[in-house]
Amino acid sequence: MSDIARIPTDWKTDAMQRRIRRRYAAERRFRLIGLGAVLLSAAFLAFLLITMMANGLRGFTQTEVRLDIDFAASDLFLDPATLQGPNVDRALASVNIDGVVRNAAETQYEGVSRLLSDAAWLRVREAIKDDPSILTRTETFWLPASDHIDVAAKGEGAPEAEAAYDRLQAAEAVKTGFNGRFLSAADATDPTVVGIWGALKGSLLTMAVTIALAFPIGVLSAVYLEEYAARNRWTDMIEVSINNLAAVPSIIFGLLGLAVFLNFMHLPRSAPLVGGMVLALMTMPVIVIAGRNAIKSVPPSIRDAALGIGASRIQVVFHHVLPLALPGILTGTIIGMARALGETAPLLMIGMRAFIATPPGGITDPATVLPVQIYLWSDEVSRGFVEKTSAAIIVLLIFLLAMNGLAIYLRNKFERRW
Amino acid sequence: MKNMIDAMTHETRAPETTPSAPKMTARGVSVFYGDKKAIDDVSIDISQENVTAFIGPSGCGKSTFLRTLNRMNDTIASARVEGSIELDGEDIYASSMDVVQLRARVGMVFQKPNPFPKSIYENVAYGPRIHGLAAGKTEMDRVVEKSLRRAGLWDEVKDRLQDSGTALSGGQQQRLCIARAIAVDPEVILMDEPCSALDPIATAKIEELIHELRGRYAIVIVTHNMQQAARVSQRTAFFHLGNLVEYGDTSEIFTNPRETRTKDYITGRYG
Numbered sequence: 001m002s003d004i005a006r007i008p009t010d011w012k013t014d015a016m017q018r019r020i021r022r023r024y025a026a027e028r029r030f031r032l033i034g035l036g037a038v039l040l041s042a043a044f045l046a047f048l049l050i051t052m053m054a055n056g057l058r059g060f061t062q063t064e065v066r067l068d069i070d071f072a073a074s075d076l077f078l079d080p081a082t083l084q085g086p087n088v089d090r091a092l093a094s095v096n097i098d099g100v101v102r103n104a105a106e107t108q109y110e111g112v113s114r115l116l117s118d119a120a121w122l123r124v125r126e127a128i129k130d131d132p133s134i135l136t137r138t139e140t141f142w143l144p145a146s147d148h149i150d151v152a153a154k155g156e157g158a159p160e161a162e163a164a165y166d167r168l169q170a171a172e173a174v175k176t177g178f179n180g181r182f183l184s185a186a187d188a189t190d191p192t193v194v195g196i197w198g199a200l201k202g203s204l205l206t207m208a209v210t211i212a213l214a215f216p217i218g219v220l221s222a223v224y225l226e227e228y229a230a231r232n233r234w235t236d237m238i239e240v241s242i243n244n245l246a247a248v249p250s251i252i253f254g255l256l257g258l259a260v261f262l263n264f265m266h267l268p269r270s271a272p273l274v275g276g277m278v279l280a281l282m283t284m285p286v287i288v289i290a291g292r293n294a295i296k297s298v299p300p301s302i303r304d305a306a307l308g309i310g311a312s313r314i315q316v317v318f319h320h321v322l323p324l325a326l327p328g329i330l331t332g333t334i335i336g337m338a339r340a341l342g343e344t345a346p347l348l349m350i351g352m353r354a355f356i357a358t359p360p361g362g363i364t365d366p367a368t369v370l371p372v373q374i375y376l377w378s379d380e381v382s383r384g385f386v387e388k389t390s391a392a393i394i395v396l397l398i399f400l401l402a403m404n405g406l407a408i409y410l411r412n413k414f415e416r417r418w
Numbered sequence: 419m420k421n422m423i424d425a426m427t428h429e430t431r432a433p434e435t436t437p438s439a440p441k442m443t444a445r446g447v448s449v450f451y452g453d454k455k456a457i458d459d460v461s462i463d464i465s466q467e468n469v470t471a472f473i474g475p476s477g478c479g480k481s482t483f484l485r486t487l488n489r490m491n492d493t494i495a496s497a498r499v500e501g502s503i504e505l506d507g508e509d510i511y512a513s514s515m516d517v518v519q520l521r522a523r524v525g526m527v528f529q530k531p532n533p534f535p536k537s538i539y540e541n542v543a544y545g546p547r548i549h550g551l552a553a554g555k556t557e558m559d560r561v562v563e564k565s566l567r568r569a570g571l572w573d574e575v576k577d578r579l580q581d582s583g584t585a586l587s588g589g590q591q592q593r594l595c596i597a598r599a600i601a602v603d604p605e606v607i608l609m610d611e612p613c614s615a616l617d618p619i620a621t622a623k624i625e626e627l628i629h630e631l632r633g634r635y636a637i638v639i640v641t642h643n644m645q646q647a648a649r650v651s652q653r654t655a656f657f658h659l660g661n662l663v664e665y666g667d668t669s670e671i672f673t674n675p676r677e678t679r680t681k682d683y684i685t686g687r688y689g
Contacts, residue, residue: 230495301532305595307493309545309602310522319544320534 052390052397059391062179062192063145063153065115065168069104069124070138076100080132088129097121097128101143109173112164117144117192144192145174147384154387182391186359187373191384194377196395198359202272202352202367203341203399209276209363210340214283215333219322221284222291222329227317246285253282254346262350270351270366278346283336290332294325327411334407338400344371370396441466441606441636442487442524447501449482449491456482459501460662462655464606469628469637471651471668473644475683478657480640481529484608487638488524489517505606522549524606525599530615531591533583533598538575541583541594542566545602561601569597570627589620596627600635607631609639613646625650644684648672656680 010016082091098121105115120143128135145153149168152161153176168174185195221242229235257278261267267274298321306316322329347353353372360367368376370392377389440463449457457479464470464487472480482491489510491497503510510520522545533541542562545551552558562579566572571593575586583594592612599607609628613621628637628650641647647654648668655665656677664671664680675681 299532301528301530302534303493304490304526304528305532305534305598306544307490308488308521308526308528309548309598310518310520311544311548312518315548319548324535 052393055387056390056392056394058154059387059389059394060179060182061154061176062181063150063174063176064142065105065109065145065149066173066175067101067104067108067116067141067143068138069100069141071100071135072137074100074103076135078128078132078135080135092125092129097125100124109164109168112167114146114148114161115164117146117190119188119190119193120144122193142175147191147382149174150192151383182388186357187355187368187376188357189355191380191382191388194385194388196370196373196392198356199368199370199373199392200395200399201359202275202356203369205272205360205363205367206275206279206347206369207337207341209273210279210283211333211337213277213280214287214336217280218284218287218333219291219329221288222295223317223322225288226292226295227313227321242285242288246289248282249345250282250343251345251349253278254349256281257346258349268364268366270354270356270368271364272360272367272369273363274350275347275352275367275369276363278350279340279343282343282346283333283340286336286339287329287333290335291325291329294328294332295321297328298324323414326414330410330414331407334403334410338403341400341403342371342396344375347372370399440464442503442505444483444487444503445501447483447486447499447503449479449486450496450498450500451494452496456660457486458660460657461501462662462665464636464638465653466605466636467633468652469632469639469650470653470655471647472638472640472655472657473642473647473683474657474663476642479660480655480657481610483657484610484638484640487606487608488521488526490521490526492517522602523604524608525602525604527592527595527599527607527609527612529611531588531595533586533591533594535582535584537580538566538583538586538594539579542597542601545598549602551602565597565601566594568600568631569593570623570630571597587620589616589623592616592620592624593627596624596631600631604635606636606638609637611640611642614642621646644672656683658683 076095076097078091078095101116101121101124105112109115123143124141127139127141144150148157148161149165151157152165153174157165165174181193182195184197185193186198188194225235225238229238257274261274261277262269267277302320302324303316306320311319347369351366352368353376354366354368355376356366356368374389374392374396377385377392442464444460444462444464447457447460448455460483472484474480485491486499486503487510491499499511505520505524509515510524534544536544539562542565543552543558546558546561552561563572563576566575571590574590575581575594583591586594592615596607596612613624616624625646628639631637639647639650651668653666654668654671656663656671656675656679658679664675664677666676671680672684675684681687
């Protein structure tokens, strides 16, 4: 050993300097690549958000046309006195309100074709129902314009529609404003009167069913597997199965739901109940895995401490382990729920893609959900649906954002340091 | 080491009392982890009046044996205990023994201070609460104060009982853990290397506390530190490779060990 003389390292040689330079260059290169990756993803995100906003914000507005209807002069033979009590709907159904509205539009705005939305007369009917006395006078309405005019108002219409819109504007017979109906109505065949509320409520109900099923079952499974179950071949098999289940394509869960919940158990088709059950199956493995990891990360010393002063197993779990594991469990749960919220495929299998024109009243009523609604609208040919689709996407994104915000809030609230 | 033993023999020590009946008795206890035998045929009496120290090199089974005394080994699935351990003549491994009650009667303090991530007050109140030992807020306040006083922590924390127990210093945390164990009014306190994670000043405080608690509770302390065993205990058991090599009065063990293995260990030949 001693014959190897200790030669002091010369840090100044060319080779050494080159090595140092190469090292710094590699460092810089790596940092630039990382930065590039981040910027690229940020650019994609910005592009997505900007296009969505540009298209979608218009979906929240609606062009309306002024129309004066002289009911007294019209051929609408309705006695205000009959419009009372339970016979209102039948009395209104027997007369041609649609025709009256159409005639009024044609006389007032001669030569403008496709002026009003096909569903505009429904609003007139509502007005009559609310106040039958208007039947004796001339009433001014602001009625939804057809998507033809609506698109022109937003600057993208066909030439003749643009011309018609200019005429209307000159006569101050048109205005574009916030479309409250979009947030309160359900699906419709006419893009000018569709609303997102039906799908939003469907999503809310479905999520409620999902969390009510998946959270307790998932957390209890995680607690049992971590705290009680013996480590043997059976629990190993269960663990592998759960991990596999978390990776199963969602459409498979849809088929399972179709076969078991609908065909075997005869639960109602298209209902948030069944949708929630299917999504709960999908979400549960995610919650179990997140829950087990969170429970595993609670220091064993805390369990020892509680056991050491005579706490029972269940007291250890509920007083100490679960409160400490809760932030992790909640994060996992919300991630699972966010995935479930955006899920379309399994819900198509159980019939939640039906056309449903009224918001669901409960979890057994037919309903659709936001992502399915987006899918359905994106399939429509009518030009008006394009912006409605984007608007629906914005609603879905806001919903998702709210859920993630809630997750962060809960995590910070329950997080404890030691 | 030589100096230490000299110093100790000249020290005036509390006189060892001869126990009337042992608080805990172990007879032919063996502990297995799976197929591996960790403790081999240990018989020992633990007296109410004295502090009993378990010493021995790492991995000799002293902590394992300590944990059999309040059945903390039950939480390890592969652990199996043979032989009999009695607390006041009652077999603690009998099916009639409630393990939750046993652990309230035989409290434990661990190697690393492990307060719950809750307030100081809640840390101490937790035990009495789950066992229903204090009715109402005033009585609970009294129990908490008494326990913290006995653990010598009251004066340091009385103004911040609602602060987190984990915000205390290491030594304070360990005394909080002792207060927590005392709060359920145990008969025996097991201490598993309670000072190994503490600095010398905090260690001195804990040792002082052990002196004060002696007599009120039967105390069993596991320690790596032979000086500590000499300082705090009246009886010492030397474990080696899962066997109880020697058990006797601390002064005897340290000055005049009967076994060569004991002698080799306390003079620092191995360990």
